[in-house]
Amino acid sequence: MRNDGTLDDQNRLGGPAGRSDGIPSTDRLDGTFQPRLRNVGLLRTRLDGLRNLLAARRGRTKVAVATGAVCCLGLVALTQVGPSPAGESLVPDQRAEVAQRAEADAASRGLARESAAPATETPAPTGSASRTPTPKHKPKPKATSKAKLKRIAPVAGLDRAQMDNATKIVETGRKMGVPRRALVIAVATAMQESNLYNYASGVLPESQNYPHQAIGWDHDSVGLFQQRPSTGWGAVRDLMKPEFATRQFLTTLLATPGWQNLPLTLAAQAVQVSAFPYAYAQHEWRAIEVVDAILS
Known part of the structure; x- marks a missing residue:
């Protein structure tokens, strides 16, 4: 039985490197409560690691949902959120960066779909203000009055x-x-x-x-x-x-x-x-x- 009150579990967080058996005997002689303080610090370290792991898993779940909405890029985002080869979790700054990348990818695809739509308006010339040209109304032709009777000079003795x-x-x-x-x-x-x-x-x-x-x-x-x-x-x-x-x-x-x-x-x-x-x-x-x- 170990003197720090923990069970000997090879699958626990921290692995063999976290065992208290590696504490030198000289350190144990310094005082009665020194080993307990060391154990408390080790337990706190392990709890922090567990807390980080749970937070990382929650972050992975959120990112997976967001990336699933933006189609196949979700797999890339999920891979980036995963743990590093050394078994370390992403820090909050890294998770925020991943989320920003996912949002940027979704926006870029939306722009691509809009640009593929057929243009219905003529683009404004470079350097000019963008506005819809106002059609010029042609002046309506004035209504011509009825042609007056042609006045012919009287002939043949007529008035x-x-x-x-x-x-x-x-x-x-x-x-x-x-x-x-x-x-x-x-x-x-x-x-x-x-x-x-x-x-x-x-x-x-x-x-x-x-x-x-x-x-x-x-x-x-x-x-x-x-x-x-x-x-x-x-x-x-x-x-x-x-x-x-x-x-x-x-x-x-x-x-x-x-x-x-x-x-x-x-x-x-x-x-x-x-x-x-x-x-x-x-x-x-x-x-x-x-x-x-x-x-x-």
């Missing part, structure tokens, strides 16, 4: 109002794509029917509510072509518009078979069905002069 109405007839026909001959027939017809003035009707008070230049009394005839609402030419408010009245006349003229080969007076009469069918021919030369002046 300003008559020439403006003749121009409306020709411009409407051009938009419809009718040939020049149809324009001449239309202007000559308006010269005979209304003398190229926009007439309201004394029989239809409603017609006087719209822009007009004269008032006639030929039944319910209105407008440049003296078209009658009662015979199906259209509503009063529409027939008082020179453009609408012109489209009505030209549409009926173009629907007349062989109108291009008819004399002007017969072509106009086929549309108007007038009581004076031959009166249109007298205006043909003036109508030609007016149409040529507008088209030139």
Whole structure:
């Protein structure tokens, strides 16, 4: 039996180097309590070693969990935390360094994944402030106002109002794509029917509510072509518009078979069905002069 009160265990901490049997006999003679003090110091040393070992194991467990979250690098971190070849445990500073390395490795992999993602923005030029460029808004084009009616100097003895109405007839026909001959027939017809003035009707008070230049009394005839609402030419408010009245006349003229080969007076009469069918021919030369002046 040993005199220090410990069991002889070859597997205990410290190994054979920690036995008290190696204490020289001369030291035992110095006093009664000196061997006990030596044993207490040895026991404290062993307890410190055990405490360090347990702390090292706890550190290894924490590092193993952290490194397992960062994939295969955990094995490297666990190896670094393990005991040294001499059986010594890592000191607290070494454990902190290992933990920092593990965190650094995880961050570096995260950066690698981010950099592999496709870029969606154009990088800012070197040395310039990083900011999203503000798109420049192009100024909206100004809305163009409707083209005003081309003012043609009056010809063929017409006044300003008559020439403006003749121009409306020709411009409407051009938009419809009718040939020049149809324009001449239309202007000559308006010269005979209304003398190229926009007439309201004394029989239809409603017609006087719209822009007009004269008032006639030929039944319910209105407008440049003296078209009658009662015979199906259209509503009063529409027939008082020179453009609408012109489209009505030209549409009926173009629907007349062989109108291009008819004399002007017969072509106009086929549309108007007038009581004076031959009166249109007298205006043909003036109508030609007016149409040529507008088209030139």
